[in-house]
Amino acid sequence: MxxxxxxxxxxxxxxxxxxxxxxxxxxxxxxxxxxxxxxxxxxxxxxxxxxLESDIAGFIKPYTPTIWLMVAAGMVVVFACLFLILRMSRPIHGRTGPTTLDNLWTSWLWTVTAPLAQASPWWPEGDSVRVASGVWLLMALVVSQVYRCNLKAMLILPRxxxxxxxxxxxxxxxxxxxxxxxxxxxxxxxxxxxxxxxxxxxxxxxxxxxxxxxxxxxxxxxxxxxxxxxxxxxxxxxxxxxxxxxxxxxxxxxxxxxxxxxxxxxxxxxxxxxxxxxxxxxxxxxxxxxxxxxxxxxxxxxxxxxxxxxAALRPLALGDFYGVFMISAAGMMVAALVFLMELVLVKAKDQIYLPSQPPSW
Structure with a gap:
């Protein structure tokens, strides 16, 4: 009682x-x-x-799953638009036209590098290409800046x-x-x-x-x-x-x-x-x-x-960075794989075009 x-x-x-x-x-x-x-x-x-505890997926929390899906859908649409515009555009006078593989690579590279704030060696040429790439640059700037601001706010003032x-x-x-x-x-x-x-x-x-x-x-x-x-x-x-x-x-x-x-x-x-x-x-x-x-x-x-x-603020622990580390490691593995493939393709190309005997003059 x-x-x-x-x-x-x-x-x-x-x-x-x-x-x-x-x-x-x-x-x-x-x-x-x-x-x-x-x-x-x-x-x-x-x-x-x-x-507050370590969150392996903390770096994706600034956006909801719906926003992430919309960003992914936007990248697909931009990639398709750039590829079609490049494929249908005529080559500039005095230059040979790019291949389909070149157009695919250029469209993909420009679509991915813009939201990641990375430089691309490709320079848009032609009014249609410049309009499409310029619109995507503006959209990518907004998406990336809002992401950075939200992530910073979550780290400074978590809920x-x-x-x-x-x-x-x-x-x-x-x-x-x-x-x-x-x-x-x-x-x-x-x-x-x-x-x-x-x-x-x-x-x-x-x-x-x-x-x-x-x-x-x-x-x-x-x-x-x-x-x-x-x-x-x-x-x-x-x-x-x-x-x-x-x-x-x-x-x-x-x-x-x-x-x-x-x-x-x-x-x-x-x-x-x-x-x-x-x-x-x-x-x-x-x-x-x-x-x-x-x-x-x-x-x-x-x-x-x-x-x-x-009252619950705490310093960041190693576990907070596991997700970012995994993404970085995956990116380095893909980059290393692409580099090795380039080396193999270059050697194969050299072997194909290298004559077996020197020409006689």
Whole structure:
């Protein structure tokens, strides 16, 4: 039995005149008298804050797959247009026309080198060729500059994707979810109607009464936690006070709306009428809110909008460059293969045209 349940039981059994803070709900309101509400609480979801990790495919993240497909389709269209224009263009007076293989190579080289910001030995000749190549140069400049800017922004100010932000996302994530034994929240989850998000969550529920262990397990990523939002904020405050870090985050959406946090009295207690005016005056004077904020002073450092970005910054690791290294290695292998093929073709051409005997004069 948790602390709130014990306080409630003592008040119900009239062993105490007044309980500690309890969260009011329909099941309790019929068996206990509650004071004027001290605070507004809700049921929240907490989990380990994700951190930046090495991403082998990080260099392709500035564009979505759709944009990459559009860029690839654009390169195919440009290659085809350049090839057709070169194939249909007449040779300049006094020059022999290029072969089909030359046109293919020229079109491919110009299509690839422009977005990579590499020089090409080919110089466009003719109005049609210059228009097509000029349009592609402009498009490639825009695509490459936007890519570089987005990649730089992602490295300087990265954004973290939180695993879930509501019950539906939590149920879809399949992350084990902790609920304290004997709580109304656990009963509501286990009694939720079939097909609801809470019903889907039942397969992930784990429960125990070792309350001090919960923050350590959540930070370690063993499970998420569903509990009172005020208790989650208190955990965030304690963790920051000890470690000066924010390894814990609370989802924006809550469960079951808001509830009043009040003091509990046995039914018919005359003490309630004496305590209510005191609580009301403290509440109207802002003293209750002031004391709460003082006890949770570190929470707001971890709940700022930019915390998920700056608190998780890290230096780049070798794993961040694996993808680029693989692309570079593949490019060098292709370049080496082309170079070897050129050497073989040159030697073969020399052997074909080299006479077996010197000519006699």
């Amino acid at each position: 948790n602390l709130t349940s014990r306080c409630l039981k003592l008040a119900l059994d009239e062993e105490v005149d007044m309980s500690g803070l309890i969260s009011l709900n329909p099941e309790r309101i019929d068996h206990i008298d509650c004071s004027v509400g001290l605070y507004i609480d809700s049921k929240g979801m907490g989990y380990k804050r994700p951190v 973290l994707a939180l695993p879930f932000n509501n019950v539906a996302e939590l149920a879809s994530s399949k992350i084990p979810t902790f609920l304290v034994n004997g709580t109304v929240l656990l009963k509501n989850v286990m009694a939720s109607p079939e097909g609801s998000d809470l019903h889907r969550l039942q397969q992930q529920v784990i429960s125990h009464n070792d309350i001090p262990r919960i923050p350590h397990d959540v930070i370690a990523g063993r499970y998420a936690v569903l509990a009172s939002t005020l208790s989650l904020l208190a955990d965030v405050h304690k963790i920051f006070a000890k470690t000066k870090t924010c390894p814990f985050y609370i989802a924006d959406e809550t469960l079951f709306g808001t509830t009043n946090v009040c003091l509990g009295f046995p039914e018919g207690s005359s003490l309630k009428h004496l305590v209510d005016p005191i609580v009301q005056r403290l509440k109207e004077a802002g003293i209750l809110d002031y004391e709460l904020m003082k006890e949770l002073s570190h929470v707001w450092k971890c709940l700022r909008p930019d915390t998920s970005t700056h």
